[in-house]
Amino acid sequence: MHEIRRILLTGGGTAGHVNPALAIGSALDRGDARFLFVGVRGRVEEQVVPHEGMAIKYVRASGFPGTLSPALLPFLADLSIGILQSAWILCRFRPDVIVGTGGYVSAPIVMAAALLRKLRLSRARVFIHEQNAVPGKLNQLMGRFADRVLVTFPETLSFFPANGALVGYPLRRSIAALGREEALQKIDFAIPEQRKVVLAFGGSQGSRTINRALVDALRHLLPFRDRLFIIHGTGLMKNRQYDAAADTEKRLRSLYNEEERAQIESFYLHRPYFYNIENLYSASDLVIARAGAGSLNEISAMGLPALIIPKSNLPGNHQVMNARSMERAGGAEILYEQIAPASGRLEEWLDGKVLAEAIVSLALDDERLERLRSRSRDFLNQDALGRIARIIRSEETEPAGVPLPTPGPLSEERLPTNRELLALLEKAERSGPGRYSPKTVVGRPQDLEFFKNRASALLIHPSWPERNLGVKLLGLLHAREKAPALVTLLKEKNPASFLKRCFGGDFEQVGFIRRNVVIALVRIDVIDAEIEAALLEALWDRYYEVRAEAARAAAHFGGRLQSRSRFVRVLLQNLGDRNLDASTAAAEALGVIGGERDALPDLLKLWDARFWKMRAAALTGILRMVERGEVSDRAALAAEIPKFILTSTDFRPHFEIKSIYRRLMESLSGTGGEGLQP
Amino acid sequence: MIYFLGKYLHPHYEIFSLLRLVDYISARAIGAALTAIILTLALTPLVIRHLHRRGLVDQRRNTGVASAFDKAGTPAMGGAVVVGCVLVSCLLWCNMSNRFLLAVLAGMIWFGALGLADDIAKTRARSGDGGMSEARKLLLQAVFAAGLVIFLASPWTPLPAGQAGAFYVPFHKTPLFTSLWMYLPIVFFFVVAVGNAVNITDGMDGLAIVPSVFAIGVLGLFGYFLGNAIWARYLNYPFYPGAGELAVFASAFAGAGIGFLWFNAYPAQIFMGDTGSMAIGGSIAVLSVMLKQEVLFLILGGLFVAEAATSQIQDKIGIRWLGRRIFMRAPLHHAMQHKGLAETKVVIRLWIVSGILALAALATLKLR
Structure with a gap:
């Protein structure tokens, strides 16, 4: 049992790394702890952390290029500077515990802590939480410097055989599942009665594949318009390649005429972003989402059946691995995006018809929904934060007690x-x-x-x-x-x-x-x-x-x-x-x-x-x-x-003794000569 | 041994007067060649049987050529026999205090040992791809190249003053430059390239040994002429006292090579293996360096150069980088086979080519 008064949190780049760090921080707080967050300037943490009333300091860090390439030099330069800055921060703050939630942001702190500990200048114990099923290269390396690596998915344990511990995903606020009626009241639009509600979104930024496929799917969903209601969060992404809201609107107009659009509006609602998404969760029967660790765990916390469309070609293929983990636990079904020709070149793409069929077959099948729903709830380790806190306070050395989801027959580590x-x-x-x-x-x-x-x-x-x-x-x-x-x-x-x-x-x-x-x-x-x-x-x-x-x-x-x-x-x-x-x-x-x-x-x-x-x-x-x-x-x-001239400059040699040998071996193995076959 | 014995005995005892023949390089060269032939002919069958019994047989790479498959199971340490017989013959017939000779023998043994280690590793791994790592081989070859240049620049150099860093090209009487620092990388590149070129050429029965004998033979002649004051002056070469001893080495090697061919001729009973090809490559490389005939190898070893070049271009530029084959097959001998020539025909045609190249190289003696 360790006394924990000074806690250093690090991790960032995206909300997917910052939120787990903050969640773990709040779980460790017994009222008298002091916190410091270390992040990188210009990223999500710069806004979110001060908003939470937590002190934040910045270090230099940049993403690991993954291979030997010229990009390695600036990375190493940034890392070296970052480690020096981190060492200074560590010497000043003198934390008891360091919790890193990944992303390249936590690398300098973790390495500096390991260094200082070697020099006996720091006693801080280091914990890393890995949200995804497949850790990034840098996180695999960080794992060696950490006391424990806390992982979300059982498959990940094979990357950290010495110090891994399965804990689950630290959800920031306990998303309380409201009653459906209550949730419906809190939503600012009306959902007709007797409809199956499908909530589709591709994270806060949105996903082009899901957006386009869903718009395409509407044609095939039209016949079911009085039995379905689809809520679509298109996402906030707006850059030169893709403007989520505008592209979706344009696609709707080009694919459907006035009359069809009117019909569509009776069962389909899209907006760039929904605040208070837990209300929507509570009102939904099925969720369509990407396979980010945060999304999957939110869905699981709400106990919702999910149709997962993992993004391919990410480092370590981690979204696909996340999705497979939930699929094999029985809480979700997977729809893979395809690499298919679009205007002469290959792009990620999902057939609207396939998506529509998947939606209809799932949403209108109560039995399947119920099965997915119960498994989905089991998938998430509901007590993740409690267990993380116990491990960090050394109250629990080996994770036990809560039943773990067991890996399926084809173990992911041997894939x-x-x-x-x-x-x-x-x-x-x-x-x-x-x-x-x-x-x-x-x-x-x-x-x-x-x-x-x-x-x-x-x-x-x-x-x-x-x-x-x-x-x-x-x-x-x-x-x-x-x-x-x-x-x-x-x-x-x-x-x-x-x-x-x-x-x-x-x-x-x-x-x-x-x-x-x-x-x-x-x-x-x-x-x-x-x-x-x-x-x-x-x-x-x-x-x-x-x-x-x-x-x-x-x-x-x-x-x-x-x-x-x-x-x-x-x-x-x-x-x-x-x-x-x-x-x-x-x-x-x-x-x-x-x-x-x-x-x-x-x-x-x-x-x-x-x-x-x-x-x-x-x-x-x-x-x-x-x-x-x-x-x-x-x-x-x-x-x-x-x-035809039959002379030839080539011939095939025939080795008499080898052909006799082969005949002999064949006849030996033919007459029950067991053990002679290779 | 015979050399020293003769030197010691014939001036003093009338009865050993026949032994004055050891003063003649030509006589010792013939003796060395005959000794090496007889030794290889006598020893190789014993070695073949021994290797078969120990199970030390060739582990072929899957080259995709059908005929290569039938050759699995042939013992691959013929090179060790060749090296051993050359050594014994040299011990008998050579002046073992000659530093030209010692350098060449060192090259042969160093590279032969490297090849032997590779062969053993491959046999252990039971696969043609399980040998020593490319980087380690290169490093060990580089170590030798550096040692060789240090030896040439040291007080013990057999070369006359001012010749250590000289770089000659064929058809040109004076050195292109004389600078140890510029010479060192050339020697390094040359030693590595020749060693591997012979290795790549060694892909068909008898293909590597005959051109090697031609090449070493011509270099031996160069040694004989450069080590002879009269010939050197007549041909306008710098006189390298003692280089004539290399002719004795060359004929010992030619003898051992012919004895090896007896068993290696199609269909082969034994392969030279990396031991043989590396030892040959090392010998050719050091011979050329000692006699300042590095560039001559482009002509003399033109076959080896073509084999290595096709193989490297195909692999490094074509398959790895461009994503296509540049030649239909590589190296050269596989390309010929793929076009429909039987192995025997390919080998004999390439012998003819290498013979012509050897004659052309010999012509550069006078054409300067």
């Missing part, structure tokens, strides 16, 4: 990374080429969905090897619905940098990406007019591997191609391709899709091609044609074929 997943899938495909299916590698359908979405998020990654990884994964995961996104990559022709073009580069979507898109489309095995057009274009690609793979793709889709004759025409031209891989692939493909009239004569002309591989490819093509029964005059063809 394969994208690269590991690729290795797994490739291995499975190699071992059984004909029988391969991603389902054999990824068991749970929800996980397959998750992996597909995680992979498709890579398609808009700034570095090409990552995008390439995404392309490969989508192909191996047989992500049918992502085919349009892949085609967009293939058709997008933004030139690469000048320097790269000097060395033989061509487009931003580099040769490997385009090649792998074609391979992925074959693996996904879906063809439509759009894909056909892209494949035709790929036969003309600047990079030879794309041309070769496109020819193989043409052979793969074969009879399913609508514009067969155009493929044949381009492939005939590719027979003269200067690149051997591209020309041989064209010859073999012609055997599958070419006819006796249009392709056979050209293949026969290759009898004296310089490279034997070209002659062999022509023969392969002709063989396929004959096997398809495409050749009517077999005798005439038989007279032509002997012209």
